Amino acid sequence: MTEFVLVGGPFTGGWMWEEVAGRLREAGERVWPVTLDGAPDAGLATHIAELSRIVDRIEAPRVVLVGHDYGIHPVLGAADRRPERIARVVHVAAGLPRDGDTARQLVRDETVRTRLAHDDAPVRPPQGRAWERWGSTAGLSAEALGRLDRLAVPQPAATFTEPLRLTGAAQRLPATAVLCTADGPGIDTVEMLVRSGPPQFRELAGPRVSYFELPTGHWPMLSRPDELAEVLIKAAAGEGHRIAAPDDDPAGHRETFLLDPPEAPRERVGRLDLHLPRADRPRPAVLFVHGGPVDPTHRPTPRDTPFFLGYGRYAASRGVVGATLDHRLHALTDYAKAAEDVAEAVDRLRADPRVDPDRIALWFFSAGGLLAADWLAAPPPWLRCLALTYPVLAPPPGWETVDARFRPVAALRGAGRLNTVLTRAGREHPSFAATVGQFLDAATECGATVEVLDVPHGRHGFELLDHSEESRAAVERAMTAVTRLLDT
Template sequence: MTAFVLVPGMFTGTHVWEETVAHLTAAGAGAYPVPLTGLDGPPGGAAAGTDLETHIADVLAVIDAVGPENGATGDGGQEDGGRIVLVGHDYGIHPALGAAGRRAERIDRIVYLDSAMPRDGVPALAAVPDGALRERLAARAGGGGADPEGELPAPARDEWERWGSTAGLADAALDRLTALAAPQPLGTLLQPLRLTGAVTGMPTTGVLCTGNGASIEMVRMLAGMGDPALRALVDPRVTFFELATGHWPMLSCPDRLADVLLRAAAGEGHRLEPAGPAEPPAHLRPFLLDLPVVTAERTGNVDLYLPDADGPRPAVVFVHGGPVPADARPGPRDWPALTGYAGFAAVNGAVGAVVAHRLHDLADYERAAADVAGAVERIRADPRVDADRVALWFLSGGGLITADWLDAPPPWLRCLAATYPVLAPLPNWGMSGTRFHPVRAVTKAGGLPVVLTRVGLEMPEIAAGVEEFLAAARDCGARVEVVDVPHGHHGFETRDPTDESRDAVRRAMSAVLEHLRP
């Protein structure tokens, strides 16, 4: 038998686990939802000073109450109890990890249920998906001025999407979620989490809800970019599952969630394969075209690849994706896809420009967009560039920045290109209310030509945004030319060196350059 200790997320109490508990117990497991102080019972039930340590103590109390039979409740201490799978949903992973470090000998596995990966010394506020709200609460906490007795109001029925996708939730479930929601004590979000070394080596499982924007493929891609915090994910003790639902699987598919938890407890799940010692990650493999060497001229955050031609030339400005860790080496401007595209533009008579920007976190889109806008003006001011013939080409997560240029295209912008772009914020990014929403912005693009390279093996959560963008473009009559790569992956220029991929790169470049003709 296995005992599952289930820690709820923000605004929610033990009620969210009721159906999951029923499925787990029917399978012979023990299941123990944790009543977090202030989140169970009547509104306003949090005592003054309720913080993360309070909730860690709540989790410890349940762990200590689990008896030696992995399902029988007893009064024995931790030395008498059974082994436990500790499940943290959303915010709940923070008190779960805090408790795990103090009862390491009792914990068999930690399950991250559609949650972030907390870091030592970082408060749960960092995982709040709404960037504007994060900033307001962080300012309130600055200088020790946080009010530990304050509360964050629970969402109204139409506000849950700010906190995660409600995909799969029946109306009745959403009604009940709203009716039983409780304000979140601010101290639980503002107090830093302190992790012990005992947590580091514990077996873990990530349960990713694809309807909320998470997937194994995305984790694999991010882990390959060199973020030190993600390198541990290729450990064989780390497994993954996907659930095709929104952020509250315990309400939308409790039977499937229970099955995944049981399989996780048995050590099942997908494991990420580490790259071989001589094998570079996918984004650092060679560009798929064999091109003459064009040396970049680097000034600030701009690299210029200049053609062998006289007079001002049109420019194609390439904007990388992200978020990419600030300490990633090499940085995106030196990735083969970017240098390859820029060199290919130069070989074809245009100035290829690569812009480095500071998109290191989802909260960085404002400054990344400002970096790009400033760089574009410096590129246009270069005497070797024809300032009235410029194309902007965005890749991957940089696609959200296209919204600024679609919304009000300047007359010198002859074409906008996007390759496997993110064109709608993913649900768990908390950006749906920001200006970075190309699906909405394309309605104002007017006659601006758009060249969109679409890969057939795209991550579903990104592909959905691309199709939404294309539907909006058709509705408003925007000029969009699609270059399809049916068998291509995200990052196909270095992952899929096939004739189909090479043809797609050539067609996309040809289309962009055609719009730059005098």
Template sequence: MTEFVLVPGLFTGEHVWRETAARLTAEGARAHPVDLPGLRAGTGADLAADVAALVGVIDAIHAAAEDDAPHLVLVAHDYGVYPAVGAADLRPGRVARIVHVDTAPVADGVPPLAALPDQDLRERLGAAADPDAVLPPPARDAWPRWGSTAGVPGAALDRLTALAAPQPLATLLRPLRLSGAPLPPTTGVLCAENGATLATVRMLLDFGDPTVKALARPGVTFFELPTGHWPMLSDPDGLARVLLAAAAGEGESLVDSGGDRAPGDPGTAGHLGPFLLDVTERPRERRGDLDLYVPEGADGTPRPAIVFVHGGPVPAGAEPTPRDWPTLVGYARLAADRGVVGVTLDHRLHAVTAYPAAAADLAAAVAAVRADPRVDADRIALWFLSGSGPLTAPWLSARPPWLRCLAATYPIMAPLPGWGVDDARFRPAEVVARGGTPPFVLVRVGRETSAIAATVSAFLAAADAGGAPVEVVDVPSAPHGFEGTDHSDSARDAVREAMRRVLGRLTPQR
């Protein structure tokens, strides 16, 4: 019989697990929802107290076992993963598996504060560093700041708010200390409406993200639920099914899912696969972080330029860098084949908090492109892909006369709920709602994740309300990053049509 120890996250206690625990019990398992003493004790309680409490639960379950050692699974939600991992470390061999419910991996020496989704709050609390302070629980309408509430019924949200308690800051400030003993196998439950999906995890693996690469090993599995950050409230049945399957060792593995495959191999990530259109194999001109692809036969007349902006986040040190990805190279060469200068660049979007740095890099790159004597400085287009979508906002707002068009392919048009980024400078919907923005071509894929699709829908609704000139090119059967994986006629036609519309803004005489 499996024994599930259900560990709550910030501001919450055992009450959040009641429905899930009932489903597990109905399936023949035992469920132990716990309250962490840090939340009960108030000021002065810390991570060590929460770890010790879970060690006591683990010991009690083993002591109560009459015959064989129990199959004990620790299930932890957001902050709860820190005491869960700490307890498993102190009781090696007694925990069969740790299940992370919509929470990232933890590391030795890192405090739980690092996992808070709100960047500004992390910085303020870290600067204050007052161990006797408490973090007040959210008001009813403020829970989305801590994670998507998608799917949570109104009554459950009322109960969550009514039973929430202040979180002692000391539980967040103290680093997790591990002995180095092997930890049990782990399972991640990804919540798609909070922005975490198997597709994004695999994409990060192919980008070379060291944290994700560490998870590409036997014993680490994943499940995905189409719900928000509180699946125990929004989908207790689905979560219970996933927990039972995780306890049995089931789930998706990242082993052989990426990282070391060559472009063109089966399963290669889209950005590394061969570009879907035949383009001229013209050389690049590398200038710092810029690559230029210049049309042949230039007669000295300056040409318009399209700057292609890669998405991300892409870890620093990833190889190849984005401007060498076949997708970006393919787009730039396609532009050159159409008679305009194609430009790619590497920018510093290495984390979801790095949009300001990436925006500065892009602005510098555009200035350098406009200064090139072969470029018509009055006819520039910017073309954004995937996670660079929020970088469209400053350009939509500035509306320089030389910026003839913006384009975006499968874009993320606002920071996702789980990112904890609330920077008004990078919210394009708020800009287009005011109208008066440059022409915009948006390539929308049909097989998009729900969280990303929601940002696109909100952007288009805002553009419609503001009368902003946004044209949509749909690719109903294509997935995110389709250029290297979907070489169907509809996908090729969509890329050609998007390019035709951008060129129509750059070179109206054509």
């Protein structure tokens, strides 16, 4: 028998787990739905101490701690103090806090996050549509939303602002993540981050961590209680999807670009590489901007990967200078640094005598799409084209730490007559695809010129993952569109 301790997010209590707890008890499990101390002076340390005492009272040797949203902070704190008692930690629509992190960092409501920086009054619960500012309400019935409104209580401010202190014991315990795909990224996005993201994401790979997906919003205990109960039972049994560690995934080292353009002379200037076409006069240029976050220690760096070598050489074969760079998007808080690097690369590119400074295109990929905001908001006259391939065009749920400046959906109103070429992958991550939909809606509303190239069967990163005729044709169509606009 497993004993489940269920800890909810802010404003909630044990009542939120009522249906899940019932299903677990029907399956023969013992359940402890927890309502944490809501006193105005309570803090994260208060809640960790409460959970630790609950663990101490449980006689069964196997305890599974389940944390939803903010609840993962006290769950990890208690697990770190009682690691010998914990069989598994389950994250439900929750972040991955580390030692020193605060729950405030992951508050999605920007107004509340700002207020918590200087105000220690309890945070009043949202009401009605305002719940959307704390997480997706997809899948919630009107009755469930009414329950949230009726039963929610103020959350003590210190629970958001006290840093989580961990010794490392909790990070060595078996863990499971329940990803709610209407609320944030799914397993494929996590796999992408493990493969190319910052070092901390490597902890998400290997046999210790398992994954489940639920097609619902931020409160699955209210929208999908049966499925969530089933997932928790499977998680306790050690089931779930595993992600191979990068060193265990040799396919990652065999990735090749889907086209085979001829090598072109390549010159390196600081962060910038130039792939040069055969030409006797200055040529147009396209700067390829990678996504991220990217582990700064990862080798090869983006411009030396088959992906960007392929794009740079292909541009040169089409008679334009293909420029690639390594920018400093190493964390979601680094967009301003990365934007500086892109601006510097553009200046270097335009100053090169082999480049026509009045015919430049910028081509953004994946999460690098957020860096397009500056150029959409005030496009210079020499920017002939802006290209976007399976881009992120607004911060998805969970990316609230991205600076408010980087919102291409909002910046599009300033684009004027700038031409944009957007390559859309049909099998895109849902949270990324939603931002593309928002961008196209905004383009229709403000009359911006966006040429959409669809790749119905393409995945995010199809140039490496899908060597199909459809994918090859998509890259050729996109390059043709960009070079045509550079020549106008």
